[in-house]
Amino acid sequence: MKLHAFSLCVFACTACAFDIDDALDRLDSALTVSAFQDNLRARLSGTVDLEFYNFQQPAPGLIDSEIENLFNPRFTLFLDAQLGSQIYFFAQTNLDRGFDPSDHGAQVRLDEYAFRITPWKDGRFTLQIGKFATVVGNWVPRHLPWDNPFINAPLVYENVTAIQDKYAPYSPLDFIYGPYYYGKYTFNPVIWGPSYASGFSISGKLGRFDYAVEMKNASLSSRPESWYVTENGFENPTFSGRVGFRPNEAWNLGFSASEGSYFRREAERTLPPGRDIDDYREFVLGQDASFAWHHLQVWAEFYEARFQVPNVGDADTFAYYVEAKYKFTPQFFGALRWNQQLFATINDGYGHNDHWSPDLGRIDIAATYRFATHAQLKLQYSFQHETTAPGDDNHLLAAQFTLRF
Amino acid sequence: MCRLGLMWSNAILSIIPASLLASAAVEGRVELPKSHGAPVQAKRYEIVTKGGVLSTQPPLAVVYLDGNFPRPVSAPVKQVAQKDLTFIPALLPIQVGTRVEFPNLDDTYHNIFSYSPAKRFDLGRYRAEERPIPSEVFDKPGLVTLRCDIHEHMRGLILVLNTPYFLITDTEGRFRLSGLPEGHYTLRAWIDSRTTREKPVDLKNGQTLHVDFP
Incomplete structure (x- = not known):
């Protein structure tokens, strides 16, 4: 009976969605403007996301909430503008409860803005300046809710480690056990989401190879507040790059690297005497692969990262995930992702070797139904298991409704 | 003799399409x-993008x-190609029962789909060399909006007529x-x-x- 009611509900939503679809197509035309004989064109678009999370405390990943049932609405507006064939500008602004899901109040942010010049039509060279997602890895192109088969990010982009960017640990013990005493937002993952830091990039395509290098004002692990030029200048830049090889349309292989200091300016007073934040750096090496054939898409990323930690030494970690998406029908697809992150051991100063953060694995399973070309509903279940710490297993249930215009 | 001639002329008339008569x-x-x-x-997250203005x-x-x-005895075959990230032609009228092929003439994947009530389909990702050329038979009258799951700006229309x-x-x-x-x-x-x-x-x-x- 319940299944019957659910089917009816989906059918009613689908029928209604086609009317909305037509209206949103017309809105799309209305929000596209052009001038100078079509040489200047601009389009406003956006998404409305309604997210619901149910999880156990402590909240997994970068979710910042002390309540276990979290409602997280988000309104995103994009501007894409093209001037001739060589100049492109885009911006993304958000009204939500924080960059990561949280129980805080509403805030408005300008998450991305960038100006791009492509002098040659074959795309051999492109210069981009602004605040935009990193060129590292292959997750960024699908990180927005409409394109991401999951509601959350892969583990490496959101698993909070013992690394902190505002204070230096005063001993190995403080470093290892700090996360048990301080709030989660004191600490950092290896890569914080899509890393919308500020700077410039140069990219291009040479035959079956493509390249991209960027200079940004903050490291891959840096928190969203550090991405703004007004907050964090270019005194300690981070350099990142990716080389891609596409043997054919189905495969895409890439190698990435990144290097830069990860401490914020306020950490300077906590560093050992005579040391500067530039002395402590984050190094990341990444390998990525993707494959697509008909209704199947598969992605994988592998990251090896090293943080130079004051009073501790080198803290190494390895993280990877393998993700697959399959379209069962034109409107229904499922996705499965296996994530794992392993941490090296460090000496705690008392003769014991301990993992500097708990090793953990997580499996994500999600299903998405597209009512129409502008509306979709996603459901996800995640199970996270820590293998080297007394931490409890964590179950996450999430739902996300997205309306795109 | 006259009857034979009439039979012949009837036979000839039956093989000439009605439209010619x-x-x-x-x-x-x-x-x-x-x-x-x-x-x-929208090319925000493409590391490499070709320049170029999309055609009006x-x-x-x-x-x-x-x-x-009456429907055609054998299904006619038409084509809607994807070239330079656009559908060519952008508007295709066809008779009910027509098979439409969707050849990919670009050097990148396309994923053509439609959620229109007149025809719901998803061809998946395929490249230029894909054989047989992905196709669909349109057996219900109505308007079918074509889109590409990879290139959001692409739109095409097939008007299926009786x-x-x-x-x-x-x-x-x-x-x-x-x-x-x-x-x-x-x-x-x-x-x-x-x-x-x-x-x-x-x-x-x-x-x-x-x-x-x-």
Whole structure:
């Protein structure tokens, strides 16, 4: 009976969605403007996301909430503008409860803005300046809710480690056990989401190879507040790059690297005497692969990262995930992702070797139904298991409704 | 002898398409809406993007003679290609029962799909060398909006009609529909998803009727 009611509900939503679809197509035309004989064109678009999370405390990943049932609405507006064939500008602004899901109040942010010049039509060279997602890895192109088969990010982009960017640990013990005493937002993952830091990039395509290098004002692990030029200048830049090889349309292989200091300016007073934040750096090496054939898409990323930690030494970690998406029908697809992150051991100063953060694995399973070309509903279940710490297993249930215009 | 001749002429007539035997025609002009600008391609997260302005697709109308005509015996085959990240042609009228192939002429994947009630399908990701060329049979009349799951700006339309008598106007809206059967029909001009104009017409062999859709 319940299944019957659910089917009816989906059918009613689908029928209604086609009317909305037509209206949103017309809105799309209305929000596209052009001038100078079509040489200047601009389009406003956006998404409305309604997210619901149910999880156990402590909240997994970068979710910042002390309540276990979290409602997280988000309104995103994009501007894409093209001037001739060589100049492109885009911006993304958000009204939500924080960059990561949280129980805080509403805030408005300008998450991305960038100006791009492509002098040659074959795309051999492109210069981009602004605040935009990193060129590292292959997750960024699908990180927005409409394109991401999951509601959350892969583990490496959101698993909070013992690394902190505002204070230096005063001993190995403080470093290892700090996360048990301080709030989660004191600490950092290896890569914080899509890393919308500020700077410039140069990219291009040479035959079956493509390249991209960027200079940004903050490291891959840096928190969203550090991405703004007004907050964090270019005194300690981070350099990142990716080389891609596409043997054919189905495969895409890439190698990435990144290097830069990860401490914020306020950490300077906590560093050992005579040391500067530039002395402590984050190094990341990444390998990525993707494959697509008909209704199947598969992605994988592998990251090896090293943080130079004051009073501790080198803290190494390895993280990877393998993700697959399959379209069962034109409107229904499922996705499965296996994530794992392993941490090296460090000496705690008392003769014991301990993992500097708990090793953990997580499996994500999600299903998405597209009512129409502008509306979709996603459901996800995640199970996270820590293998080297007394931490409890964590179950996450999430739902996300997205309306795109 | 006379009977044999009649049989032969009947046999010859039966293998000649009806459209060749019919001789009525309609010509005129459809008032087209103003040309809308070319779409803007969102390429925020593509590390490498080719420069280039997407082409403007001028508004066109489809003029067709409405009626319940027999379906073709063998399914006709038409093509909607993907070239330079656009559908070519952007608007394709077809008769019910037509198979449409979707060849990919770009050096990147395309994923053509439609959620339109008249035809719901998803061809998945395929490249230029894909054989057989991905195709669909359109067996229900109505408007089918084509999209690409990879290139959000791509839009194409297939208008599936119950009649074999149709054509696309030129960019000025002019048309001439010939080879029509004699009789009383409704002539329609499809302009966009919300606008279809119609006029009753009396077609007589050997005559050309003038009809405008203001």
